[in-house]
Amino acid sequence: MEIEFTLNGVRKRVQVEPNELLLNVLREKLYMTGTKYGCGIGECGACTVLLDGEPVLSCLVLAADVDGREVTTIEGLARGEELDEVQKAFVEEGAVQCGFCTPGFIITAKSLLMENPNPSEEEVREYIKGNLCRCTGYMNIVKAILRAAGVIPQTP
Amino acid sequence: MALEVLERRPEGRVGREALTIVGRKTLRKDAVAKVTGRELYASDITLPNMLYARVLKSPYPHARVKSIDVSKAVEMGAVVITSQDVPQVLFNPRLVSIPEATYKDWRVLTDRPLFVGEPIAAVAAETEELAQRALEAIKVEYERLPAVFDAIESMKPEAPKLHETIILKDREVKVERNVACRLEIAEGDVEKGFKEADVVIEREFRTNRRYHNQLETKAVVVNLEPGGGVTIWCTTQTIHNTRLLIHEIFGIPMNKINVKKISLGGSFGSSIHTNIIVPIAVALALKAGRPVKLVYTREEDMHDHVSFQMIFRLKLGAKRDGRLVAGQLQAIVDIGAHQIQAYPILGVIAGWWVSLYKLPHVKYEGIAVYTNKVPSCAFRGYGNPQTTWAVETLIDELAEKLGIDPLEFRLMNYVGEGDIFWGQGPTVKTVIRSCGVEELLRRGAELIGWHRRPKPGQQKGRFRRGIGMGRGFHTSSAGSPVPGSVIDYSGAMIKINEDGTIDYITALMDHGGGSLEAIAKIIAEELGVPLENVNIITADTQTTVYDVCTHASRGVYAGGATALKVARQVKQKLLEMAAKILDTYPHALRIRPDPKRGQGVIYVEGIEGKEITIGEVAMTARHKNWGTIAAVDSHRTEAGPPHFTAYFVEVEVDTETGIVKPIRVVAGADIGTVINPDLARGQIHGGFAMGMGMALLEDTPYDPDTGDLVNRGFLVDYKTASAPDMPRLKDFTVFFAETYEPTGPFGAKGLGEGAFNPAAAAIANAIYNAIGVRFYELPITPEKILQALRGGGENV
Numbered sequence: 001m002e003i004e005f006t007l008n009g010v011r012k013r014v015q016v017e018p019n020e021l022l023l024n025v026l027r028e029k030l031y032m033t034g035t036k037y038g039c040g041i042g043e044c045g046a047c048t049v050l051l052d053g054e055p056v057l058s059c060l061v062l063a064a065d066v067d068g069r070e071v072t073t074i075e076g077l078a079r080g081e082e083l084d085e086v087q088k089a090f091v092e093e094g095a096v097q098c099g100f101c102t103p104g105f106i107i108t109a110k111s112l113l114m115e116n117p118n119p120s121e122e123e124v125r126e127y128i129k130g131n132l133c134r135c136t137g138y139m140n141i142v143k144a145i146l147r148a149a150g151v152i153p154q155t156p
Numbered sequence: 157m158a159l160e161v162l163e164r165r166p167e168g169r170v171g172r173e174a175l176t177i178v179g180r181k182t183l184r185k186d187a188v189a190k191v192t193g194r195e196l197y198a199s200d201i202t203l204p205n206m207l208y209a210r211v212l213k214s215p216y217p218h219a220r221v222k223s224i225d226v227s228k229a230v231e232m233g234a235v236v237i238t239s240q241d242v243p244q245v246l247f248n249p250r251l252v253s254i255p256e257a258t259y260k261d262w263r264v265l266t267d268r269p270l271f272v273g274e275p276i277a278a279v280a281a282e283t284e285e286l287a288q289r290a291l292e293a294i295k296v297e298y299e300r301l302p303a304v305f306d307a308i309e310s311m312k313p314e315a316p317k318l319h320e321t322i323i324l325k326d327r328e329v330k331v332e333r334n335v336a337c338r339l340e341i342a343e344g345d346v347e348k349g350f351k352e353a354d355v356v357i358e359r360e361f362r363t364n365r366r367y368h369n370q371l372e373t374k375a376v377v378v379n380l381e382p383g384g385g386v387t388i389w390c391t392t393q394t395i396h397n398t399r400l401l402i403h404e405i406f407g408i409p410m411n412k413i414n415v416k417k418i419s420l421g422g423s424f425g426s427s428i429h430t431n432i433i434v435p436i437a438v439a440l441a442l443k444a445g446r447p448v449k450l451v452y453t454r455e456e457d458m459h460d461h462v463s464f465q466m467i468f469r470l471k472l473g474a475k476r477d478g479r480l481v482a483g484q485l486q487a488i489v490d491i492g493a494h495q496i497q498a499y500p501i502l503g504v505i506a507g508w509w510v511s512l513y514k515l516p517h518v519k520y521e522g523i524a525v526y527t528n529k530v531p532s533c534a535f536r537g538y539g540n541p542q543t544t545w546a547v548e549t550l551i552d553e554l555a556e557k558l559g560i561d562p563l564e565f566r567l568m569n570y571v572g573e574g575d576i577f578w579g580q581g582p583t584v585k586t587v588i589r590s591c592g593v594e595e596l597l598r599r600g601a602e603l604i605g606w607h608r609r610p611k612p613g614q615q616k617g618r619f620r621r622g623i624g625m626g627r628g629f630h631t632s633s634a635g636s637p638v639p640g641s642v643i644d645y646s647g648a649m650i651k652i653n654e655d656g657t658i659d660y661i662t663a664l665m666d667h668g669g670g671s672l673e674a675i676a677k678i679i680a681e682e683l684g685v686p687l688e689n690v691n692i693i694t695a696d697t698q699t700t701v702y703d704v705c706t707h708a709s710r711g712v713y714a715g716g717a718t719a720l721k722v723a724r725q726v727k728q729k730l731l732e733m734a735a736k737i738l739d740t741y742p743h744a745l746r747i748r749p750d751p752k753r754g755q756g757v758i759y760v761e762g763i764e765g766k767e768i769t770i771g772e773v774a775m776t777a778r779h780k781n782w783g784t785i786a787a788v789d790s791h792r793t794e795a796g797p798p799h800f801t802a803y804f805v806e807v808e809v810d811t812e813t814g815i816v817k818p819i820r821v822v823a824g825a826d827i828g829t830v831i832n833p834d835l836a837r838g839q840i841h842g843g844f845a846m847g848m849g850m851a852l853l854e855d856t857p858y859d860p861d862t863g864d865l866v867n868r869g870f871l872v873d874y875k876t877a878s879a880p881d882m883p884r885l886k887d888f889t890v891f892f893a894e895t896y897e898p899t900g901p902f903g904a905k906g907l908g909e910g911a912f913n914p915a916a917a918a919i920a921n922a923i924y925n926a927i928g929v930r931f932y933e934l935p936i937t938p939e940k941i942l943q944a945l946r947g948g949g950e951n952v
């Protein structure tokens with residue numbers, strides 16, 4: 001079947017199977033490889049994208065279901081070379097190590113800050129608990145999100 | 157390749173004040189690509205005309221393939237390989253040790269699977285879905301054989317035999333009682349030692365079998381080159397050893413195998429060896445005559461690699477005054493169904509053990525045992541976190557029995573400056589030249605409030621808090637003044653472009669910890685250029701000289717030392733050319749970074765006008781046909797020094813649920829000169845999270861009925877630490893000792909593994925302090941805690 005949706009502000013038309021997952025269509029058909037596979041069963045958050053502004057796990061969403069809707073992936077956040085606030089904070093607070101979990105975290109953080117522009121540290125932790133990171137111990141990720149929200153200052 | 161002692165610099169701060177880039181917070185070079193989704197990992201590669209592969213794996217823990225019918229799969233258009241289609245060679249996928257220490261018992265595909273998940277056949281087809289359907293159409297008739305899942309059981313005469321013979325170097329070795337290999341070491345007279353002791357404690361410890369859970373599952377893409385060559389992108393910690401193994405298995409000339417360096421989504425030891433999917437994908441591509449991509453699912457990945465599991469019998473004896481006099485350790489190591497680094501781990505366990513505390517008399521026996529489980533490989537710390545957990549638990553107990561503060565007891569006995577350190581088992585030894593242990597312990601104790609901690613077992617109420625400590629170390633590389641049985645050298649090429657920018661080309665991998673970022677700073681510091689000017693080049697095996705592997709916390713120390721050596725050669729050439737242009741002498745010239753000009757500037761001190769930018773020199777060299785200012789070299793460090801760490805942890809135990817929460821952490825690290833302060837802190841945060849998993853959460857038990865993992869590989873049932881489990885930002889303190897490692901680049905040592913090693917021990921000791929119970933089996937789950945509390949506080 002053919003679906004049409006907006007991907008990072010651009011209209012896309014693509015042939016998909018009825019059982020095909022959004023994650024695979026993004027990665028294998030549209031070559032948007034920033035969204036990562038980590039488990040395929042909703043346990044790691046590496047595949048998080050925004051669907052009509054809401055965070056979803058693209059490994060659990062059928063591509064057919066995004067027909068007519070709007071998808072934002074990690075590739076859609078920066079304006080050219082200019083990074084989004086959350087991306088900038090991740091770079092500056094050392095929140096990136098291997099980087100494989102990073103796109104999922106940044107999308108999740110974006111969604112948190114849209115819902116709650118002034119989160120407490122506890123709220124940040126709770127909100128990102130579905131995203132796994134094996135490298136950072138989450139400390140600098142939490143710091144980066146609070147910093148992007150302006151809750152804490154930049155670490156010197 | 158000469159052994160070279162790096163230039164000695166003054167100790168401590170004095171030497172560091174002159175540094176302009178090393179030690180400052182800088183932004184990592186790969187961060188922008190990583191936050192924008194542009195960084196490529198092996199699974200992101202797509203090639204024209206590419207096929208997708210899937211692997212057929214044994215559903216049984218031990219079986220013989222009686223027949224295999226692939227006709228349906230072939231009819232569906234899939235390319236299929238079975239054990240008949242791959243070279244009939246036995247190999248070991250890890251090539252870090254010399255051949256005399258490398259036992260071979262692996263095949264690319266087998267007809268005698270020894271664990272659930274062992275590859276039997278593989279298919280490649282136009283789509284992943286078609287490949288999967290073709291896989292399901294393969295008919296295999298198995299003869300099930302009895303299996304064994306416990307190392308002790310496996311050594312019994314009636315246990316099923318896994319391997320008849322294996323290969324060591326070029327000779328066949330008979331396997332007796334499923335013992336893969338063994339190692340015995342004795343120094344002094346242990347019997348006499350224990351007789352002299354006033355207090356002796358002996359305990360048995362059992363560790364968990366932890367799955368790496370690196371975020372990126374194993375992946376490989378193989379392209380075929382005209383003339384029979386292959387190009388490979390894969391999850392690996394060593395592109396050169398991957399090339400060597402593919403050569404060993406397939407006989408393809410080494411210069412026709414090109415392994416590309418590509419970002420790695422975490423590894424933690426799970427790709428020190430070449431992952432089995434790599435030769436499988438090569439075999440498929442060769443047969444299909446087309447590029448092949450193979451990416452493991454999480455469930456497959458969990459059936460692919462796991463940590464070693466140990467049963468330790470540890471005995472320590474001390475005098476009443478607190479001096480340790482003797483130690484005995486037996487380590488029975490469950491290695492799963494195949495050897496990846498079974499022999500080396502027996503050596504390093506001994507090394508980690510004797511390098512923690514001074515033991516005048518020691519006796520060690522290490523036995524590696526086959527079981528019908530996923531093969532074990534290195535996992536951050538390589539046996540060190542397990543050993544340290546056992547030793548640090550027993551040291552705590554001994555101190556208590558002697559009535560000595562556990563902190564003082566450690567300070568009385570630790571292996572420190574001037575002592576011998578076994579960095580990688582008995583063949584890799586180094587004299588310790590820098591040691592911040594005392595500083596770590598004293599400062600850490602003060603920051604956590606060690607002397608105000610409660611008395612164990614005295615607390616009442618639902619929530620009980622306790623403070624514990626664990627100290628440890630890891631080696632920085634497997635370097636040593638003599639060769640040893642572990643290969644350890646690095647390679648680097650540095651060239652100066654005609655605009656004064658620098659290219660750093662190396663096969664050394666960065667798993668995300670920031671080794672290459674640190675090395676870029678070392679190069680920038682040495683050449684006197686702004687950090688932005690140093691470019692870390694994406695490379696491959698065809699364009700780089702050999703680099704053994706990024707493991708053993710060697711990236712910054714050994715890789716950095718190599719880059720520094722090469723940077724000095726480049727600097728020498730640069731200054732010679734500059735001296736010609738400026739009409740002076742090379743040794744009269746200095747270089748400083750000039751951020752305004754975005755260049756390094758070469759100048760003569762005190763004489764105005766005598767200066768020139770590096771770019772101008774390089775461009776002049778071009779116009780005058782002097783050549784490129786570049787150098788390439790290999791380097792072996794003459795030492796493998798320990799970096800030391802100490803954790804002080806406060807936990808809260810909920811006695812109703814059994815849940816343990818670390819609420820406060822003080823972590824100290826002696827890593828010599830700190831090159832990347834914020835990334836170093838990040839390593840420690842991550843190390844602690846992993847330590848929490850080891851202490852409290854992680855294990856991969858087997859179901860003896862199915863012979864499979866109880867969780868069947870599903871991540872839902874393999875819990876690791878998540879964000880709410882960690883202490884609050886203000887409650888996690890990291891500090892660094894003021895030390896300088898004379899053999900390290902600008903005084904630096906490693907960190908990656910030391911950041912993790914003693915964390916679980918500290919948590920376990922904190923639990924004891926909170927509830928008065930010790931646990932000798934990991935992980936310490938809520939069930940075990942509740943059971944212990946119900947049992948009236950008996951140690952378990």
Ligand code: FES
Pocket residue numbers: 036037038039040041042043044045046047048057058059060
């Ligand atoms: S890949 Fe979707 S949650 Fe893990």
Ligand code: FES
Pocket residue numbers: 095096097098099100101102132133134135136371421422668
């Ligand atoms: S940075 Fe590696 S998993 Fe998060």
